[in-house]
Amino acid sequence: MIIEHTRRQRQPFLTPIWLLALTVLTGAVVCAFAAWFWVTADSTVIIVVRHAEKVMDVGEDPPLSEVGEARAALLARMFGDARLAGRIDAIYVSPAQRSRLTAAPLAARLGLTPVVAPANDPYGLARRVLREHPGGRILVVGHGDTVPAIVAALSGTKDVPPIGALEYGTMYIVTMPRLGHANYLRLDY
Secondary structure (H helix, E strand, C coil): CHHHHHHHHHHHHHHHHHHHHHHHHHHHHHHHHHHHHHHHCCCEEEEEEECCCECCCCCCCCCECHHHHHHHHHHHHHHCCCCCCCCCCEEEECCCHHHHHHHHHHHHHHCCCCEECCCCCHHHHHHHHHHHCCCCEEEEEECCCCHHHHHHHHHCCCCCCCCCCCCCCEEEEEEECCCCCCEEEEEEC
């Protein structure tokens, strides 16, 4: 009888300690998860451009014209500082020579090898870029008909305006946050 009485007296005393320990442990786990999420919640930034101006009437795979080479050099000056923390991490190009030549000066300045990806699968390219470079900064060099499709695949927006036949200086900057909706900005360079 005395043992039963003693057990009842200890139980109210030990229950608050047990609940306090569980509360502290739960709070520590929640704080650790929130800290991990805050540290790893980088946005992925994808810069999508059309290849630079090409030589007209030279065949199926023309090289860049002088104006196109100047535009490729401008792209390298804009994003080619390897000392900056926010530098380009990867470059994706289509198999076309004009696309590879547009990215070549920037790739040389950054010491990167461009990844050649099919130009006819914008959704596959978008998935690949996001899977392989989460939280990174990526340049994608496409074509007049593929750039709007790539931006639409990345941003989930269907109303991306088309690029004109002689419009080579259009740049899209697509920001993909870990949580929330993607946004894009259209610029001329």
